[in-house]
Amino acid sequence: MLRSILSDDMPRSRWLAIALLAILVGLAFAPFLFPGAKSLNVAARICVFIVLAASFDLLLGYTGIVSFAHTMFFGIGAYGVAIALTRLGPGWAAVGIGIVAGLALAIALAVLIGLFSLRLRTIFFAMITLAVASAVLILASQLSAITGGEDGLNYRLPMALRPSFRPFDGFTGRLLDYYLVFFVSLALVLALLRIVNSPFGSVLMAIRENPFRAEAIGYRTVIYRTLASCIAAATATLAGALLALWSSQTSPDTTLSFDIMVDILLMVVIGGMGTMYGPVIGAVLLVLAQNYLQALVGDRWLLWLGVAFILCVYFFPTGIVGRLRRR
Amino acid sequence: MRGRRTTDMLETQSLTIRFGGHAAVDGVTCAFQPGTLTSIVGPNGAGKTTYFNLISGQLPATSGKVRLNGEDITGWPAPRRTRAGLGRAFQLTNLFPNLSALENVRLAVQVRSGHGMGRALDLFSRTTTHRELIDKAREHLAAVSLSDRADAIAATLPHGDQRKLEVAILLALEPDIFMFDEPTAGMSIDEVPTILDIIAAIKARSDKTILLVEHKMDVVRSLSDRIVVLHQGRLVADGKPAAVINSDIVREAYLGGAADV
Numbered sequence: 278m279l280r281s282i283l284s285d286d287m288p289r290s291r292w293l294a295i296a297l298l299a300i301l302v303g304l305a306f307a308p309f310l311f312p313g314a315k316s317l318n319v320a321a322r323i324c325v326f327i328v329l330a331a332s333f334d335l336l337l338g339y340t341g342i343v344s345f346a347h348t349m350f351f352g353i354g355a356y357g358v359a360i361a362l363t364r365l366g367p368g369w370a371a372v373g374i375g376i377v378a379g380l381a382l383a384i385a386l387a388v389l390i391g392l393f394s395l396r397l398r399t400i401f402f403a404m405i406t407l408a409v410a411s412a413v414l415i416l417a418s419q420l421s422a423i424t425g426g427e428d429g430l431n432y433r434l435p436m437a438l439r440p441s442f443r444p445f446d447g448f449t450g451r452l453l454d455y456y457l458v459f460f461v462s463l464a465l466v467l468a469l470l471r472i473v474n475s476p477f478g479s480v481l482m483a484i485r486e487n488p489f490r491a492e493a494i495g496y497r498t499v500i501y502r503t504l505a506s507c508i509a510a511a512t513a514t515l516a517g518a519l520l521a522l523w524s525s526q527t528s529p530d531t532t533l534s535f536d537i538m539v540d541i542l543l544m545v546v547i548g549g550m551g552t553m554y555g556p557v558i559g560a561v562l563l564v565l566a567q568n569y570l571q572a573l574v575g576d577r578w579l580l581w582l583g584v585a586f587i588l589c590v591y592f593f594p595t596g597i598v599g600r601l602r603r604r
Numbered sequence: 605m606r607g608r609r610t611t612d613m614l615e616t617q618s619l620t621i622r623f624g625g626h627a628a629v630d631g632v633t634c635a636f637q638p639g640t641l642t643s644i645v646g647p648n649g650a651g652k653t654t655y656f657n658l659i660s661g662q663l664p665a666t667s668g669k670v671r672l673n674g675e676d677i678t679g680w681p682a683p684r685r686t687r688a689g690l691g692r693a694f695q696l697t698n699l700f701p702n703l704s705a706l707e708n709v710r711l712a713v714q715v716r717s718g719h720g721m722g723r724a725l726d727l728f729s730r731t732t733t734h735r736e737l738i739d740k741a742r743e744h745l746a747a748v749s750l751s752d753r754a755d756a757i758a759a760t761l762p763h764g765d766q767r768k769l770e771v772a773i774l775l776a777l778e779p780d781i782f783m784f785d786e787p788t789a790g791m792s793i794d795e796v797p798t799i800l801d802i803i804a805a806i807k808a809r810s811d812k813t814i815l816l817v818e819h820k821m822d823v824v825r826s827l828s829d830r831i832v833v834l835h836q837g838r839l840v841a842d843g844k845p846a847a848v849i850n851s852d853i854v855r856e857a858y859l860g861g862a863a864d865v
Binding site: 284285471475476487490492495496501508 | 682686687698699710712714715716727734773777
Protein backbone atom coordinates (compact mmCIF):
# COMPACT_ATOMS: atom_id res chain seq x y z
CA MET A 278 0.00 0.00 0.00
CA LEU A 279 2.64 2.52 1.10
CA ARG A 280 4.96 1.27 -1.64
CA SER A 281 2.24 1.86 -4.17
CA ILE A 282 1.45 5.38 -2.92
CA LEU A 283 5.15 6.26 -2.98
CA SER A 284 5.58 4.46 -6.33
CA ASP A 285 8.28 2.14 -4.89
CA ASP A 286 10.49 5.18 -4.35
CA MET A 287 11.06 4.77 -0.63
CA PRO A 288 13.01 7.42 1.33
CA ARG A 289 15.88 4.91 1.80
CA SER A 290 17.18 6.78 4.84
CA ARG A 291 15.77 6.75 8.33
CA TRP A 292 16.33 10.47 8.89
CA LEU A 293 14.75 11.34 5.57
CA ALA A 294 11.73 9.19 6.42
CA ILE A 295 11.42 10.93 9.79
CA ALA A 296 11.75 14.39 8.21
CA LEU A 297 9.14 13.63 5.56
CA LEU A 298 6.75 12.20 8.14
CA ALA A 299 7.23 15.28 10.31
CA ILE A 300 6.49 17.55 7.34
CA LEU A 301 3.39 15.55 6.41
CA VAL A 302 2.00 15.55 9.96
CA GLY A 303 2.97 19.19 10.50
CA LEU A 304 1.18 20.33 7.36
CA ALA A 305 -1.83 18.03 7.78
CA PHE A 306 -2.54 19.37 11.28
CA ALA A 307 -1.06 22.84 10.85
CA PRO A 308 -4.29 24.70 11.73
CA PHE A 309 -4.36 22.91 15.11
CA LEU A 310 -0.65 22.52 15.84
CA PHE A 311 0.32 26.08 14.90
CA PRO A 312 -2.73 28.29 15.43
CA GLY A 313 -2.72 31.83 14.10
CA ALA A 314 -3.16 33.54 10.75
CA LYS A 315 0.54 33.93 10.05
CA SER A 316 1.53 30.32 10.67
CA LEU A 317 -1.40 29.06 8.60
CA ASN A 318 -0.29 31.36 5.79
CA VAL A 319 3.25 29.97 6.04
CA ALA A 320 1.93 26.39 5.98
CA ALA A 321 -0.14 27.07 2.85
CA ARG A 322 2.81 28.71 1.13
CA ILE A 323 4.96 25.70 2.01
CA CYS A 324 2.40 23.41 0.32
CA VAL A 325 2.36 25.55 -2.82
CA PHE A 326 6.14 25.85 -3.02
CA ILE A 327 6.63 22.11 -2.47
CA VAL A 328 4.55 21.53 -5.62
CA LEU A 329 6.37 24.26 -7.52
CA ALA A 330 9.84 23.01 -6.55
CA ALA A 331 8.91 19.36 -7.17
CA SER A 332 7.66 20.18 -10.67
CA PHE A 333 10.90 22.06 -11.34
CA ASP A 334 12.85 19.00 -10.21
CA LEU A 335 11.10 16.98 -12.92
CA LEU A 336 12.79 19.31 -15.41
CA LEU A 337 16.13 20.06 -13.78
CA GLY A 338 16.87 16.95 -11.75
CA TYR A 339 15.23 14.21 -13.79
CA THR A 340 15.38 15.40 -17.41
CA GLY A 341 18.40 17.69 -17.19
CA ILE A 342 16.55 20.67 -18.66
CA VAL A 343 17.65 24.06 -17.33
CA SER A 344 14.66 26.41 -17.63
CA PHE A 345 14.18 29.86 -16.15
CA ALA A 346 10.56 30.04 -17.28
CA HIS A 347 9.12 28.03 -14.44
CA THR A 348 7.75 31.01 -12.54
CA MET A 349 6.10 32.11 -15.78
CA PHE A 350 3.85 29.04 -15.61
CA PHE A 351 3.31 29.63 -11.90
CA GLY A 352 2.21 33.18 -12.77
CA ILE A 353 -0.04 32.02 -15.59
CA GLY A 354 -1.89 29.74 -13.17
CA ALA A 355 -2.25 32.47 -10.55
CA TYR A 356 -3.33 35.12 -13.05
CA GLY A 357 -5.72 32.68 -14.73
CA VAL A 358 -7.68 32.28 -11.50
CA ALA A 359 -7.21 35.92 -10.47
CA ILE A 360 -8.44 37.38 -13.77
CA ALA A 361 -11.39 34.96 -13.94
CA LEU A 362 -12.46 35.79 -10.37
CA THR A 363 -12.08 39.53 -11.05
CA ARG A 364 -14.04 39.48 -14.28
CA LEU A 365 -16.61 36.78 -13.71
CA GLY A 366 -17.22 37.29 -10.02
CA PRO A 367 -16.42 35.04 -7.07
CA GLY A 368 -17.82 31.65 -8.08
CA TRP A 369 -16.51 28.13 -8.64
CA ALA A 370 -17.29 28.35 -12.35
CA ALA A 371 -14.89 31.30 -12.59
CA VAL A 372 -12.22 29.28 -10.73
CA GLY A 373 -12.71 26.39 -13.15
CA ILE A 374 -12.56 28.61 -16.22
CA GLY A 375 -9.46 30.35 -14.87
CA ILE A 376 -7.65 27.05 -14.24
CA VAL A 377 -8.57 25.57 -17.63
CA ALA A 378 -7.55 28.74 -19.47
CA GLY A 379 -4.30 28.91 -17.51
CA LEU A 380 -3.48 25.24 -18.22
CA ALA A 381 -4.23 25.66 -21.92
CA LEU A 382 -1.99 28.70 -22.24
CA ALA A 383 0.78 27.12 -20.16
CA ILE A 384 0.80 23.87 -22.12
CA ALA A 385 0.68 25.70 -25.45
CA LEU A 386 3.67 27.83 -24.41
CA ALA A 387 5.57 24.78 -23.12
CA VAL A 388 5.03 22.91 -26.39
CA LEU A 389 6.07 25.94 -28.39
CA ILE A 390 9.23 26.56 -26.38
CA GLY A 391 9.96 22.83 -26.38
CA LEU A 392 9.60 22.15 -30.08
CA PHE A 393 11.46 25.27 -31.10
CA SER A 394 14.35 25.16 -28.72
CA LEU A 395 14.80 21.83 -26.93
CA ARG A 396 17.08 20.68 -29.73
CA LEU A 397 19.46 23.47 -28.77
CA ARG A 398 22.30 23.12 -26.30
CA THR A 399 21.34 23.42 -22.64
CA ILE A 400 22.73 26.93 -22.24
CA PHE A 401 20.93 28.32 -25.30
CA PHE A 402 17.68 26.77 -24.18
CA ALA A 403 18.14 28.37 -20.74
CA MET A 404 18.67 31.76 -22.41
CA ILE A 405 15.51 31.41 -24.49
CA THR A 406 13.42 30.53 -21.44
CA LEU A 407 14.91 33.56 -19.68
CA ALA A 408 13.90 35.78 -22.60
CA VAL A 409 10.34 34.42 -22.78
CA ALA A 410 9.90 34.69 -19.01
CA SER A 411 11.13 38.30 -19.06
CA ALA A 412 8.71 39.14 -21.85
CA VAL A 413 5.78 37.69 -19.89
CA LEU A 414 6.84 39.54 -16.72
CA ILE A 415 6.91 42.84 -18.64
CA LEU A 416 3.61 42.02 -20.31
CA ALA A 417 1.97 41.35 -16.93
CA SER A 418 3.21 44.69 -15.55
CA GLN A 419 2.20 46.67 -18.64
CA LEU A 420 -1.21 45.24 -19.52
CA SER A 421 -2.72 46.88 -16.47
CA ALA A 422 -6.24 46.81 -17.90
CA ILE A 423 -6.22 43.02 -17.62
CA THR A 424 -3.59 42.21 -15.01
CA GLY A 425 -3.75 45.24 -12.74
CA GLY A 426 -0.17 46.18 -13.66
CA GLU A 427 2.47 46.34 -10.92
CA ASP A 428 -0.16 46.37 -8.19
CA GLY A 429 -1.74 43.18 -9.43
CA LEU A 430 -5.28 42.11 -8.75
CA ASN A 431 -7.29 41.91 -5.55
CA TYR A 432 -10.39 39.79 -5.82
CA ARG A 433 -12.97 38.00 -3.75
CA LEU A 434 -12.77 34.23 -3.33
CA PRO A 435 -15.76 31.93 -3.71
CA MET A 436 -18.05 32.16 -0.66
CA ALA A 437 -16.96 28.85 0.87
CA LEU A 438 -13.28 29.91 1.00
CA ARG A 439 -13.79 33.23 2.80
CA PRO A 440 -12.85 33.68 6.46
CA SER A 441 -16.39 34.93 7.07
CA PHE A 442 -17.86 31.59 5.95
CA ARG A 443 -18.77 29.72 9.15
CA PRO A 444 -21.05 26.76 8.51
CA PHE A 445 -20.64 25.63 12.12
CA ASP A 446 -18.63 26.55 15.17
CA GLY A 447 -14.86 26.14 14.95
CA PHE A 448 -14.89 25.74 11.17
CA THR A 449 -14.22 28.59 8.75
CA GLY A 450 -13.82 29.08 5.03
CA ARG A 451 -10.15 29.74 5.72
CA LEU A 452 -9.77 26.23 7.12
CA LEU A 453 -11.54 24.75 4.09
CA ASP A 454 -9.25 26.80 1.85
CA TYR A 455 -6.17 25.48 3.66
CA TYR A 456 -7.24 21.86 3.28
CA LEU A 457 -8.03 22.44 -0.40
CA VAL A 458 -4.45 23.67 -0.85
CA PHE A 459 -3.02 20.85 1.30
CA PHE A 460 -4.79 17.93 -0.38
CA VAL A 461 -4.35 19.17 -3.94
CA SER A 462 -0.64 19.75 -3.22
CA LEU A 463 -0.28 16.28 -1.71
CA ALA A 464 -1.99 14.69 -4.71
CA LEU A 465 0.19 16.61 -7.16
CA VAL A 466 3.44 15.66 -5.41
CA LEU A 467 2.42 11.98 -5.30
CA ALA A 468 1.47 12.17 -8.99
CA LEU A 469 4.90 13.62 -9.83
CA LEU A 470 6.53 10.89 -7.74
CA ARG A 471 4.62 8.31 -9.77
CA ILE A 472 5.60 9.91 -13.08
CA VAL A 473 9.33 9.91 -12.29
CA ASN A 474 9.10 6.25 -11.28
CA SER A 475 7.15 5.22 -14.38
CA PRO A 476 8.59 3.81 -17.62
CA PHE A 477 8.27 7.34 -19.00
CA GLY A 478 10.26 8.72 -16.05
CA SER A 479 13.00 6.16 -16.64
CA VAL A 480 13.40 7.51 -20.18
CA LEU A 481 13.72 11.05 -18.79
CA MET A 482 16.61 9.93 -16.60
CA ALA A 483 18.22 8.17 -19.55
CA ILE A 484 18.02 11.44 -21.50
CA ARG A 485 19.56 13.32 -18.58
CA GLU A 486 22.40 10.80 -18.41
CA ASN A 487 23.18 10.52 -22.11
CA PRO A 488 20.82 12.03 -24.70
CA PHE A 489 22.95 10.74 -27.57
CA ARG A 490 22.65 7.15 -26.40
CA ALA A 491 18.96 7.54 -25.58
CA GLU A 492 18.42 8.46 -29.25
CA ALA A 493 20.64 5.59 -30.38
CA ILE A 494 18.58 2.99 -28.52
CA GLY A 495 15.37 4.30 -30.05
CA TYR A 496 13.95 7.15 -27.95
CA ARG A 497 13.03 10.43 -29.67
CA THR A 498 14.45 12.72 -27.01
CA VAL A 499 12.67 15.85 -28.22
CA ILE A 500 9.27 14.21 -27.64
CA TYR A 501 10.14 13.17 -24.10
CA ARG A 502 11.69 16.51 -23.25
CA THR A 503 8.67 18.38 -24.59
CA LEU A 504 6.28 16.13 -22.68
CA ALA A 505 8.27 16.58 -19.48
CA SER A 506 8.17 20.37 -20.03
CA CYS A 507 4.39 20.22 -20.47
CA ILE A 508 3.87 18.18 -17.30
CA ALA A 509 6.12 20.50 -15.30
CA ALA A 510 4.39 23.56 -16.76
CA ALA A 511 0.93 22.20 -16.01
CA THR A 512 1.90 21.36 -12.43
CA ALA A 513 3.41 24.80 -11.89
CA THR A 514 0.22 26.33 -13.29
CA LEU A 515 -1.85 24.39 -10.75
CA ALA A 516 0.49 25.54 -7.98
CA GLY A 517 -0.09 29.12 -9.14
CA ALA A 518 -3.85 28.58 -9.13
CA LEU A 519 -3.62 27.27 -5.55
CA LEU A 520 -1.68 30.34 -4.46
CA ALA A 521 -4.31 32.60 -6.08
CA LEU A 522 -7.06 30.70 -4.29
CA TRP A 523 -5.22 31.04 -1.01
CA SER A 524 -4.11 34.68 -1.02
CA SER A 525 -6.96 36.47 -2.88
CA GLN A 526 -4.28 38.76 -4.26
CA THR A 527 -2.04 38.19 -7.31
CA SER A 528 0.75 40.47 -8.48
CA PRO A 529 3.96 40.17 -10.54
CA ASP A 530 6.04 40.22 -7.34
CA THR A 531 4.27 37.28 -5.75
CA THR A 532 4.08 35.01 -8.82
CA LEU A 533 6.33 36.05 -11.72
CA SER A 534 9.43 37.67 -10.26
CA PHE A 535 12.90 36.27 -10.75
CA ASP A 536 13.35 36.21 -6.98
CA ILE A 537 10.88 33.36 -6.95
CA MET A 538 12.74 31.62 -9.79
CA VAL A 539 15.95 31.81 -7.73
CA ASP A 540 14.06 30.50 -4.69
CA ILE A 541 12.81 27.47 -6.62
CA LEU A 542 16.29 26.78 -7.94
CA LEU A 543 17.69 26.92 -4.40
CA MET A 544 14.96 24.67 -3.02
CA VAL A 545 15.75 21.99 -5.60
CA VAL A 546 19.54 22.27 -5.35
CA ILE A 547 19.65 22.40 -1.53
CA GLY A 548 17.14 19.59 -1.14
CA GLY A 549 18.78 17.39 -3.75
CA MET A 550 18.20 17.32 -7.50
CA GLY A 551 16.54 14.33 -9.09
CA THR A 552 15.15 12.94 -5.85
CA MET A 553 11.63 14.46 -5.67
CA TYR A 554 11.92 14.35 -1.86
CA GLY A 555 14.72 16.90 -2.03
CA PRO A 556 12.52 19.76 -3.28
CA VAL A 557 10.02 18.94 -0.50
CA ILE A 558 12.73 19.40 2.16
CA GLY A 559 14.19 22.40 0.32
CA ALA A 560 10.82 24.17 0.04
CA VAL A 561 10.04 23.67 3.73
CA LEU A 562 13.45 25.00 4.82
CA LEU A 563 13.43 27.99 2.50
CA VAL A 564 9.87 29.15 3.19
CA LEU A 565 10.45 28.76 6.96
CA ALA A 566 13.71 30.71 6.72
CA GLN A 567 12.10 33.51 4.72
CA ASN A 568 9.33 33.89 7.27
CA TYR A 569 11.03 33.28 10.61
CA LEU A 570 14.77 33.88 10.22
CA GLN A 571 14.37 37.63 10.64
CA ALA A 572 12.78 37.16 14.05
CA LEU A 573 15.54 34.75 15.09
CA VAL A 574 18.73 36.45 13.90
CA GLY A 575 17.70 40.06 13.32
CA ASP A 576 17.87 42.43 10.38
CA ARG A 577 20.84 40.79 8.70
CA TRP A 578 18.85 37.59 8.15
CA LEU A 579 19.37 37.66 4.38
CA LEU A 580 23.12 37.64 4.91
CA TRP A 581 22.88 34.63 7.23
CA LEU A 582 20.54 32.90 4.77
CA GLY A 583 23.15 33.43 2.05
CA VAL A 584 25.93 32.03 4.24
CA ALA A 585 23.78 29.02 5.10
CA PHE A 586 23.18 28.32 1.39
CA ILE A 587 26.84 28.53 0.49
CA LEU A 588 27.75 26.14 3.31
CA CYS A 589 24.93 23.83 2.32
CA VAL A 590 25.93 23.62 -1.34
CA TYR A 591 29.60 23.31 -0.37
CA PHE A 592 29.16 20.49 2.10
CA PHE A 593 26.22 18.69 0.46
CA PRO A 594 26.84 18.92 -3.28
CA THR A 595 24.20 16.24 -3.87
CA GLY A 596 21.75 18.08 -1.65
CA ILE A 597 20.36 17.15 1.73
CA VAL A 598 18.62 14.05 0.40
CA GLY A 599 21.72 12.92 -1.46
CA ARG A 600 23.71 13.28 1.77
CA LEU A 601 21.15 11.43 3.88
CA ARG A 602 20.95 8.54 1.45
CA ARG A 603 24.69 8.09 1.15
CA ARG A 604 25.29 5.87 4.13
CA MET B 605 6.54 -8.16 -36.86
CA ARG B 606 9.02 -6.85 -39.39
CA GLY B 607 8.95 -8.43 -42.82
CA ARG B 608 12.11 -10.38 -43.51
CA ARG B 609 13.27 -10.82 -47.07
CA THR B 610 15.72 -13.21 -48.53
CA THR B 611 17.24 -10.34 -50.50
CA ASP B 612 19.79 -7.88 -49.17
CA MET B 613 18.68 -6.65 -45.81
CA LEU B 614 20.87 -3.59 -45.67
CA GLU B 615 22.54 -1.75 -48.51
CA THR B 616 24.27 1.53 -49.12
CA GLN B 617 24.33 3.18 -52.55
CA SER B 618 27.10 5.67 -53.34
CA LEU B 619 26.96 6.71 -49.69
CA THR B 620 28.99 9.87 -49.15
CA ILE B 621 29.62 12.40 -46.43
CA ARG B 622 31.80 15.46 -46.78
CA PHE B 623 33.21 17.52 -43.96
CA GLY B 624 34.14 20.72 -45.74
CA GLY B 625 35.99 19.56 -48.83
CA HIS B 626 37.07 16.23 -47.31
CA ALA B 627 35.00 13.16 -48.15
CA ALA B 628 35.24 10.97 -45.05
CA VAL B 629 33.08 8.31 -46.71
CA ASP B 630 33.21 8.50 -50.46
CA GLY B 631 30.65 6.77 -52.67
CA VAL B 632 30.47 3.46 -50.81
CA THR B 633 28.09 0.98 -52.44
CA CYS B 634 27.75 -2.25 -50.53
CA ALA B 635 25.04 -4.74 -49.58
CA PHE B 636 24.85 -6.93 -46.48
CA GLN B 637 22.95 -10.21 -46.40
CA PRO B 638 21.23 -11.97 -43.50
CA GLY B 639 23.23 -14.80 -42.00
CA THR B 640 26.48 -13.14 -42.96
CA LEU B 641 29.13 -11.58 -40.78
CA THR B 642 30.92 -8.86 -42.68
CA SER B 643 34.02 -7.28 -41.22
CA ILE B 644 34.87 -3.74 -42.20
CA VAL B 645 38.58 -3.13 -41.93
CA GLY B 646 40.96 -0.39 -42.90
CA PRO B 647 43.65 1.82 -41.40
CA ASN B 648 42.84 4.52 -38.85
CA GLY B 649 40.92 7.35 -40.46
CA ALA B 650 39.65 5.12 -43.27
CA GLY B 651 36.06 6.10 -42.46
CA LYS B 652 34.84 2.88 -40.82
CA THR B 653 33.13 4.48 -37.83
CA THR B 654 31.83 7.32 -40.01
CA TYR B 655 30.33 4.71 -42.35
CA PHE B 656 28.63 3.14 -39.31
CA ASN B 657 27.35 6.56 -38.24
CA LEU B 658 25.79 7.08 -41.67
CA ILE B 659 24.08 3.69 -41.56
CA SER B 660 22.72 4.03 -38.01
CA GLY B 661 21.77 7.68 -38.48
CA GLN B 662 24.16 9.51 -36.14
CA LEU B 663 25.38 11.54 -39.14
CA PRO B 664 23.39 12.77 -42.16
CA ALA B 665 24.63 11.62 -45.56
CA THR B 666 25.77 14.31 -48.00
CA SER B 667 24.62 12.12 -50.88
CA GLY B 668 23.78 8.50 -51.61
CA LYS B 669 21.24 6.24 -49.96
CA VAL B 670 20.84 3.74 -47.15
CA ARG B 671 18.22 1.05 -47.72
CA LEU B 672 16.77 -1.32 -45.18
CA ASN B 673 14.75 -4.22 -46.61
CA GLY B 674 14.46 -2.25 -49.82
CA GLU B 675 13.10 0.86 -48.10
CA ASP B 676 15.00 4.13 -48.35
CA ILE B 677 15.84 5.13 -44.77
CA THR B 678 18.41 7.83 -45.59
CA GLY B 679 16.23 10.56 -44.11
CA TRP B 680 15.21 8.66 -40.98
CA PRO B 681 16.45 9.87 -37.59
CA ALA B 682 18.51 7.43 -35.51
CA PRO B 683 15.72 6.37 -33.09
CA ARG B 684 13.47 5.28 -35.95
CA ARG B 685 16.24 3.24 -37.53
CA THR B 686 16.88 1.52 -34.21
CA ARG B 687 13.21 0.67 -33.81
CA ALA B 688 13.23 -0.67 -37.38
CA GLY B 689 15.87 -3.23 -36.43
CA LEU B 690 19.26 -1.56 -36.78
CA GLY B 691 21.20 -2.09 -33.55
CA ARG B 692 24.49 -0.42 -32.86
CA ALA B 693 27.18 -0.82 -30.22
CA PHE B 694 29.62 2.03 -29.90
CA GLN B 695 33.38 2.10 -30.05
CA LEU B 696 33.81 4.57 -27.23
CA THR B 697 31.84 3.37 -24.25
CA ASN B 698 28.55 5.20 -24.37
CA LEU B 699 26.40 4.24 -21.41
CA PHE B 700 24.01 5.92 -18.98
CA PRO B 701 26.75 6.52 -16.40
CA ASN B 702 24.77 7.14 -13.18
CA LEU B 703 22.21 4.41 -13.71
CA SER B 704 22.67 0.78 -12.69
CA ALA B 705 23.88 -1.81 -15.16
CA LEU B 706 20.44 -3.43 -15.01
CA GLU B 707 18.68 -0.13 -15.73
CA ASN B 708 21.00 0.51 -18.70
CA VAL B 709 19.82 -2.74 -20.25
CA ARG B 710 16.19 -2.43 -19.10
CA LEU B 711 15.88 0.89 -20.97
CA ALA B 712 16.84 -0.90 -24.17
CA VAL B 713 14.37 -3.73 -23.44
CA GLN B 714 11.69 -1.11 -22.84
CA VAL B 715 12.08 0.31 -26.36
CA ARG B 716 11.23 -3.09 -27.80
CA SER B 717 8.21 -3.71 -25.57
CA GLY B 718 4.73 -3.27 -26.96
CA HIS B 719 4.07 -1.21 -30.05
CA GLY B 720 5.58 2.00 -31.36
CA MET B 721 7.21 3.65 -28.38
CA GLY B 722 6.38 0.57 -26.33
CA ARG B 723 5.79 1.13 -22.67
CA ALA B 724 7.94 4.23 -22.72
CA LEU B 725 4.98 6.61 -22.90
CA ASP B 726 3.36 4.96 -19.90
CA LEU B 727 3.32 7.71 -17.26
CA PHE B 728 1.32 6.21 -14.45
CA SER B 729 2.46 2.65 -13.89
CA ARG B 730 5.44 1.80 -11.75
CA THR B 731 8.57 0.68 -13.57
CA THR B 732 9.08 -1.90 -10.84
CA THR B 733 5.78 -3.62 -11.67
CA HIS B 734 6.88 -4.51 -15.21
CA ARG B 735 8.68 -7.67 -14.13
CA GLU B 736 8.88 -9.02 -17.69
CA LEU B 737 11.12 -6.12 -18.77
CA ILE B 738 13.36 -6.51 -15.73
CA ASP B 739 13.64 -10.28 -16.17
CA LYS B 740 14.55 -9.89 -19.81
CA ALA B 741 17.19 -7.29 -18.92
CA ARG B 742 18.65 -9.76 -16.41
CA GLU B 743 18.84 -12.44 -19.13
CA HIS B 744 20.83 -10.12 -21.37
CA LEU B 745 23.15 -9.23 -18.49
CA ALA B 746 23.65 -12.94 -17.87
CA ALA B 747 24.53 -13.43 -21.54
CA VAL B 748 27.53 -11.14 -21.13
CA SER B 749 28.31 -12.66 -17.70
CA LEU B 750 27.47 -9.48 -15.79
CA SER B 751 24.71 -10.93 -13.60
CA ASP B 752 26.57 -10.25 -10.39
CA ARG B 753 27.06 -6.58 -11.32
CA ALA B 754 23.39 -5.84 -12.09
CA ASP B 755 23.02 -3.25 -9.33
CA ALA B 756 26.39 -1.58 -9.85
CA ILE B 757 26.34 1.97 -11.20
CA ALA B 758 27.56 1.82 -14.79
CA ALA B 759 30.25 4.48 -14.33
CA THR B 760 31.86 2.49 -11.50
CA LEU B 761 32.31 -0.68 -13.58
CA PRO B 762 35.80 -1.54 -14.84
CA HIS B 763 36.40 -0.83 -18.52
CA GLY B 764 36.00 -4.44 -19.61
CA ASP B 765 32.64 -4.73 -17.86
CA GLN B 766 31.50 -1.46 -19.46
CA ARG B 767 32.30 -2.96 -22.87
CA LYS B 768 30.25 -6.03 -21.96
CA LEU B 769 27.39 -3.81 -20.82
CA GLU B 770 27.55 -2.00 -24.15
CA VAL B 771 27.05 -5.36 -25.88
CA ALA B 772 24.22 -6.31 -23.48
CA ILE B 773 22.38 -3.12 -24.48
CA LEU B 774 22.75 -4.08 -28.13
CA LEU B 775 21.42 -7.58 -27.42
CA ALA B 776 18.46 -6.06 -25.56
CA LEU B 777 17.47 -4.09 -28.66
CA GLU B 778 16.94 -7.47 -30.39
CA PRO B 779 17.95 -6.04 -33.76
CA ASP B 780 17.96 -7.77 -37.15
CA ILE B 781 21.21 -6.06 -37.96
CA PHE B 782 24.00 -5.96 -35.39
CA MET B 783 26.66 -3.32 -35.78
CA PHE B 784 29.72 -3.84 -33.58
CA ASP B 785 32.30 -1.08 -33.58
CA GLU B 786 35.52 -2.55 -32.18
CA PRO B 787 33.70 -4.47 -29.45
CA THR B 788 36.91 -5.79 -27.90
CA ALA B 789 38.84 -2.50 -27.90
CA GLY B 790 40.69 -1.99 -24.63
CA MET B 791 39.60 -5.33 -23.19
CA SER B 792 42.02 -7.61 -21.42
CA ILE B 793 42.94 -10.82 -23.25
CA ASP B 794 40.88 -13.07 -20.97
CA GLU B 795 37.73 -10.94 -21.46
CA VAL B 796 37.83 -10.96 -25.26
CA PRO B 797 36.45 -14.52 -25.67
CA THR B 798 33.20 -13.58 -23.86
CA ILE B 799 32.42 -10.99 -26.52
CA LEU B 800 33.57 -13.17 -29.41
CA ASP B 801 31.42 -16.06 -28.15
CA ILE B 802 28.41 -13.74 -28.14
CA ILE B 803 29.07 -12.61 -31.69
CA ALA B 804 29.53 -16.25 -32.75
CA ALA B 805 26.23 -17.15 -31.05
CA ILE B 806 24.37 -14.41 -32.91
CA LYS B 807 25.94 -15.58 -36.13
CA ALA B 808 24.86 -19.16 -35.44
CA ARG B 809 21.23 -18.05 -35.46
CA SER B 810 21.83 -17.43 -39.21
CA ASP B 811 18.98 -14.97 -39.81
CA LYS B 812 20.91 -11.98 -38.49
CA THR B 813 23.09 -9.56 -40.39
CA ILE B 814 26.29 -8.68 -38.55
CA LEU B 815 28.65 -5.81 -39.33
CA LEU B 816 31.89 -5.73 -37.43
CA VAL B 817 34.57 -3.07 -37.32
CA GLU B 818 37.66 -4.66 -35.82
CA HIS B 819 41.40 -4.14 -35.81
CA LYS B 820 42.52 -7.50 -34.50
CA MET B 821 43.17 -9.46 -37.69
CA ASP B 822 43.01 -12.87 -36.01
CA VAL B 823 39.49 -12.04 -34.77
CA VAL B 824 38.46 -10.84 -38.22
CA ARG B 825 39.90 -13.91 -39.92
CA SER B 826 38.22 -16.44 -37.66
CA LEU B 827 34.74 -14.84 -37.52
CA SER B 828 34.15 -13.24 -40.90
CA ASP B 829 32.30 -14.62 -43.88
CA ARG B 830 33.36 -11.61 -45.85
CA ILE B 831 35.72 -8.68 -45.50
CA VAL B 832 35.20 -5.18 -46.85
CA VAL B 833 38.20 -2.84 -46.89
CA LEU B 834 37.82 0.92 -46.62
CA HIS B 835 40.72 3.21 -47.43
CA GLN B 836 40.46 7.00 -47.40
CA GLY B 837 36.69 6.72 -47.40
CA ARG B 838 36.49 4.45 -50.43
CA LEU B 839 35.65 0.78 -50.67
CA VAL B 840 38.84 -0.74 -52.06
CA ALA B 841 38.35 -4.47 -51.57
CA ASP B 842 35.48 -6.86 -50.89
CA GLY B 843 35.56 -10.64 -50.73
CA LYS B 844 36.32 -13.82 -48.83
CA PRO B 845 38.64 -13.33 -45.84
CA ALA B 846 41.58 -15.30 -47.13
CA ALA B 847 41.57 -13.59 -50.49
CA VAL B 848 41.14 -10.06 -49.14
CA ILE B 849 43.70 -10.29 -46.36
CA ASN B 850 46.39 -11.45 -48.77
CA SER B 851 45.57 -9.02 -51.55
CA ASP B 852 48.08 -6.37 -52.57
CA ILE B 853 45.61 -3.54 -52.15
CA VAL B 854 45.05 -4.38 -48.48
CA ARG B 855 48.74 -4.64 -47.74
CA GLU B 856 49.23 -1.30 -49.40
CA ALA B 857 46.32 0.34 -47.61
CA TYR B 858 47.51 -0.85 -44.22
CA LEU B 859 51.13 0.01 -44.79
CA GLY B 860 50.21 3.38 -46.29
CA GLY B 861 47.75 4.02 -43.45
CA ALA B 862 50.25 3.10 -40.76
CA ALA B 863 52.44 6.01 -41.81
CA ASP B 864 49.56 8.42 -41.08
CA VAL B 865 48.96 7.22 -37.54
